Amino acid sequence: MLNLDEYPSLGAALRAALDRWANETCLIEADRDREKTRLTYSDLKDLALPLARAFEDAEFTPGDRLAIIMTNQSKWLISAYAVFYCGGVLVPLDYKLTPAEQLQLLRHSKARFLVVEYYLWLAIMQSPEFKGLNAIAIVTEAPLGADLAGGHRWEEFRREGDPIFAPRGRNDVACIVYSSGTGGRPKGCVLTHENYLEQCKSLTAWFPFWPGVRYLSILPTNHAIDFMVGFIGPFVCGACVVHLRTLRPEFVRAAFVRYKITYLSLVPLVIKNLERSLKAKFDELSAPKRFVLNRMIAINRFFTQWKPDLPLSRTLLPQVHKAFGGELRAMFTGGAFMEPSTLQFFYDLGIPVANGYGLTEAGTALTLNDFKPFRADTVGKPLPGVELRILKPDAEGIGEVAVHSKTVMSHYLDDPELTAETIVNGWLLTGDLGRFDGTGHLQLFGRKKNMIVTEGGKNIYPEDIENVFEGIPVKEYCIFARNYLWPMGILGREMLVLILRLETGQEFSDDLKNEIIARNRQLPDFKRVGGCSIWDQDFPRTASMKIKRTVLAEEIGKGRNFESAVIEL
Amino acid sequence: MATADHTLDEVLNLAATHFKVPREQLTPDDDFFKTLKIDSLQALDLLTRLEHHFNIELPDYELQGVSDFRTLASRIQSRL
Numbered sequence: 001m002l003n004l005d006e007y008p009s010l011g012a013a014l015r016a017a018l019d020r021w022a023n024e025t026c027l028i029e030a031d032r033d034r035e036k037t038r039l040t041y042s043d044l045k046d047l048a049l050p051l052a053r054a055f056e057d058a059e060f061t062p063g064d065r066l067a068i069i070m071t072n073q074s075k076w077l078i079s080a081y082a083v084f085y086c087g088g089v090l091v092p093l094d095y096k097l098t099p100a101e102q103l104q105l106l107r108h109s110k111a112r113f114l115v116v117e118y119y120l121w122l123a124i125m126q127s128p129e130f131k132g133l134n135a136i137a138i139v140t141e142a143p144l145g146a147d148l149a150g151g152h153r154w155e156e157f158r159r160e161g162d163p164i165f166a167p168r169g170r171n172d173v174a175c176i177v178y179s180s181g182t183g184g185r186p187k188g189c190v191l192t193h194e195n196y197l198e199q200c201k202s203l204t205a206w207f208p209f210w211p212g213v214r215y216l217s218i219l220p221t222n223h224a225i226d227f228m229v230g231f232i233g234p235f236v237c238g239a240c241v242v243h244l245r246t247l248r249p250e251f252v253r254a255a256f257v258r259y260k261i262t263y264l265s266l267v268p269l270v271i272k273n274l275e276r277s278l279k280a281k282f283d284e285l286s287a288p289k290r291f292v293l294n295r296m297i298a299i300n301r302f303f304t305q306w307k308p309d310l311p312l313s314r315t316l317l318p319q320v321h322k323a324f325g326g327e328l329r330a331m332f333t334g335g336a337f338m339e340p341s342t343l344q345f346f347y348d349l350g351i352p353v354a355n356g357y358g359l360t361e362a363g364t365a366l367t368l369n370d371f372k373p374f375r376a377d378t379v380g381k382p383l384p385g386v387e388l389r390i391l392k393p394d395a396e397g398i399g400e401v402a403v404h405s406k407t408v409m410s411h412y413l414d415d416p417e418l419t420a421e422t423i424v425n426g427w428l429l430t431g432d433l434g435r436f437d438g439t440g441h442l443q444l445f446g447r448k449k450n451m452i453v454t455e456g457g458k459n460i461y462p463e464d465i466e467n468v469f470e471g472i473p474v475k476e477y478c479i480f481a482r483n484y485l486w487p488m489g490i491l492g493r494e495m496l497v498l499i500l501r502l503e504t505g506q507e508f509s510d511d512l513k514n515e516i517i518a519r520n521r522q523l524p525d526f527k528r529v530g531g532c533s534i535w536d537q538d539f540p541r542t543a544s545m546k547i548k549r550t551v552l553a554e555e556i557g558k559g560r561n562f563e564s565a566v567i568e569l
Numbered sequence: 570m571a572t573a574d575h576t577l578d579e580v581l582n583l584a585a586t587h588f589k590v591p592r593e594q595l596t597p598d599d600d601f602f603k604t605l606k607i608d609s610l611q612a613l614d615l616l617t618r619l620e621h622h623f624n625i626e627l628p629d630y631e632l633q634g635v636s637d638f639r640t641l642a643s644r645i646q647s648r649l
Contacts, residue, residue: 273611
């Protein structure tokens, strides 16, 4: 691995990596079972530098912002490297947002350039909100002659000649990553080169990459985790990233075997899916075979209780490991709630799941399970260089988690007020409730903030989706996270609840319910509210008529319990 | 080529069989995540079954933003 202390920026580190590992395989891209692309580090350089040269010709200057809206694929990473080469700032946007949301964040980020996949660009161009773009669009995989509304084809956006490498410093901005804010107040986390280099150092100290390692990139690359462990981490170590253009479980399973995957990151939803399919296969075994399997799992559990022993696990459970390609060392997960029983299920099979905790504002991960020993009921220990504190702990030691680390963002873009509320005296207030156990592992118990994290790893802030319900025939309404109204003291079972204040004499009619259901369906499935609740008092408001959410949440939470208050939608 | 109505009917039949839900409980404008009680990965699984049935290839992105049978059937119809 490169010594990252020697490099002032991501661009400089990546540039050195491309030369140092020139002949190693860097990227493999497959669509279903068809391999489409295989590049060495040298090949990647040959593709990225003409693109960087074209950026220069288009007057892209150091500090300029370029947004990427793409699914996981090689052109994502090639474009990102070209941006860092030119000293630019990357704005990775979620391809699963609606076109209106993407346009809003493009405007907010003031991106001068956009690299976007053709089918996503089509959706943006065809959306009613599209009134042209204040950015140069570069569109990948567009058919020849397609109308791109002034955009350029990525495949042709390249120039001959050597681009000039633009040096950047550790405190310069590397990325602006949105943790939320598509409907309400955009939260653009401004992350520096130092944030990423330090995060990479601490993560690879516990989970090293090296040439020959293959990382399967499934989480969206705009996500902080995949950006780090599916791009920066493997690249500075000469490892290989495998992209799959589909998330179909059958092709993901086949990719494990075909590419002998070493690491991957998954959201809880996918891990649970894997667990379900493995258990279904185990259930198909004959009684004697099942008996032997259970014995082998028990033996493996006994001998790995203090630390993983991959050679032993692969010997005891060869069929299971063969199904995962035989080289898998760990799966990473974090962000959303993971059932301890699921983590234990995989650990007992000799497939450790490194459960961690992090937030976009602090780079990638703050804590991670180091497997010494494995603890399914925690999110692990703080990574090297990360200081965590529990603020105002209650009698059980539970309080808000605060972090001090070189990985913490610089600020929220164009929002000094929110920055000042979030970073206080150098400590980032996470809004998550936790405590340390006797062995220094962090346990999480819920959120102090009004938001949910879905099983698919998406942060959803109620304020961001409230506008979808604008105009419903009620006196007033607002949305809360279930846990914010009725703290459960655990993570999981997260849900958004629409609170309705009806007009005097108004009933909660079928027409109203159907209208709410119809509006709800305008949202992507992971953003939908799960239930609604009728509240019989006017909402408390500030002098400027903003809802006093904290006060209202307390009143609702005190007045009734979840079961009696919420009507499922 | 199958008509749009015929395609929609086949999508509903296949979803009912695959997820073991009585066919009469499914209507074209249902939110299939809710009616079938499935998550996004199981929806992708349904897409695979539909591909085999109609002998077409549907990229994952065809399902992005789609949550009712009618729209899903129209995406299939456009590829027949």
